[in-house]
Amino acid sequence: MEPRSRAVFIVSDHTGLTAEAVARSLLAHFEGVRFEYLTRPFTDTEAEVQAVVEEITARYRGGGERPILFSTLTNPGLLARLETAPALFFDLFTPYLSVLEAELGQPTTPRVGRYHSIGDVSAYFTRIDAVDFALTTDDGVGEKHYQLADVILIGVSRAGKTPTCLFLGLQYGIRASNYPLAEDDFERQELPEPLKPHRGKIFGLTIDPARLHQIRTQRRPGSSYAALERCEYEVRRAEQLFRANGIRFFDTTAASIEEIATTIVQTAHLTRRIG
Secondary structure, three states, rough: OEEEEEEEEEEEEOOOHHHHHHHHHOOOOOOEEEEEEEEEOOOOOHHHHHHHHHHHHHHHHHHOOEEEEEEEOOOOOHHHHOOOOOOOOEEOOOOHHHHOOOOOOOOOOOOOOOHHHOOOOHHHHHHHHHHHHHHHHHHHHHHHHHHHOOOOEEEEEOOHHHHHHHHHHHHOOOOOEEEEEOOHHHHHOOHHHHHHHHHHHHEEEEEHHHHHHHHHHOOOOHHHHHHHHHHHHHHHHHHHHHHHOOOOEEEEOOOOOHHHHHHHHHHHHOOOOOO
């Protein structure tokens, strides 16, 4: 039976990433419902808010069930207008800011929409540098930069290496590279030559072969690359290589990117570069 669908609107006067992260974390507990996420970032004028209200109203009238609405708007007037939408409404900022104002004895400093400042400039550029590093050394490219890496992820193709590297850079400011294991590596059961000088930085990712088969089939249906037998072989040999070389590794099958990254940071004792 197909799960019923529910529209989820994310409305923010900035990027909406915070609101979407909270929304997805909360709604992940309801596996019987399929959620359609509709993010509306940089909504910081009356006209833009009214357009979102009208969009939500049209969705409600056309679908029967009222949408779910998460907001991080900071302008009280715009927030009040948004609340008129026929939706289950969650204001993710105001209740907490009011409590903090009372506790800290001072009002909040208004920062709305496109006029958000970078804040900690040093942290901002550390994040950008780490993301750029992950892209520069993605998929075994940029081996000459491995000495600058904080961690090097290795594993079979499609085990989650690239998104994890990008997340580590974006959220932690950690310089993460990744190296895909190939047929030659499985046969030799040795670390690839470019990795040997950096053994202490290496962390392995593995995955259930059946799940890997599903992922690869979506990418290259009917190919030998996606065949279950090949997935089983690669995963088995990769884990043997990890154990033979004393490489720490983590099973990504049922883990989110956040869980994978946190596990790597804690297990490998990495230092977070941004707060």
